Amino acid sequence: SAVISQKPSRDICQRGTSLTIQCQVDSQVTMMFWYRQQPGQSLTLIATANQGSEATYESGFVIDKFPISRPNLTFSTLTVSNMSPEDSSIYLCSATGANSYEQYFGPGTRLTVT
Amino acid sequence: KNQVEQSPQSLIILEGKNCTLQCNYTVSPFSNLRWYKQDTGRGPVSLTIMTFSENTKSNGRYTATLDADTKQSSLHITASQLSDSASYICVVSGGGADGLTFGKGTHLIIQP
Numbered sequence: 099s100a101v102i103s104q105k106p107s108r109d110i111c112q113r114g115t116s117l118t119i120q121c122q123v124d125s126q127v128t129m130m131f132w133y134r135q136q137p138g139q140s141l142t143l144i145a146t147a148n149q150g151s152e153a154t155y156e157s158g159f160v161i162d163k164f165p166i167s168r169p170n171l172t173f174s175t176l177t178v179s180n181m182s183p184e185d186s187s188i189y190l191c192s193a194t195g196a197n198s199y200e201q202y203f204g205p206g207t208r209l210t211v212t
Numbered sequence: 213k214n215q216v217e218q219s220p221q222s223l224i225i226l227e228g229k230n231c232t233l234q235c236n237y238t239v240s241p242f243s244n245l246r247w248y249k250q251d252t253g254r255g256p257v258s259l260t261i262m263t264f265s266e267n268t269k270s271n272g273r274y275t276a277t278l279d280a281d282t283k284q285s286s287l288h289i290t291a292s293q294l295s296d297s298a299s300y301i302c303v304v305s306g307g308g309a310d311g312l313t314f315g316k317g318t319h320l321i322i323q324p
Binding site for chain 1: 216244246248253254255256257258261301305310312314315316317
């Protein structure tokens with residue numbers, strides 16, 4: 099199994115600023131993903147973090163708003179840029195191991211934008 | 213369109229009682245179905261994963277069933293405990309970059 103940690107666990111930010119969320123996995127994984135979970139909603143995939151190359155974004159999400167890095171197999175960052183109150187949400191990092199059936203999730207970062 | 217529908221949306225039961233959560237899906241192609249438990253303020257944790265050929269799978273007091281013909285699954289919790297209070301999310305593998313379609317979850321509250 100893989101253990102995923104995220105920093106920060108929560109933050110309150112002002113409109114117009116940016117926040118970078120870090121995700122660290124304790125073992126090598128194949129795929130890493132970033133999700134958003136709004137209150138009472140299911141998880142929505144933001145993008146797939148690709149090692150050493152640009153992330154692959156889902157419809158409705160763009161690199162300028164959510165730049166993502168993955169410099170190695172076990173670490174990724176998600177930046178929420180030029181934040182507005184609509185960006186208030188929980189952001190979750192996820193990874194799949196060698197057996198892609200198993201998908202692990204980080205504890206999430208609770209972001210509040212005022 | 214791939215969809216996963218869960219019911220009920222929320223449920224309150226007394227400690228020690230049993231309950232069953234439902235999941236209906238329209239995801240194609242189908243690879244597997246997963247149930248996750250998400251405690252408040254935490255990330256989802258896998259309870260069970262079932263492939264097409266599996267009808268039932270247990271994990272302690274949690275038992276999941278799958279009917280691939282009717283595209284329905286259930287999660288049965290036996291002798292509920294206060295620590296079972298959480299959201300339970302049904303996830304079907306099929307479609308999307310991550311291959312997953314998420315339900316909105318059932319919010320379960322266990323009262324003493």
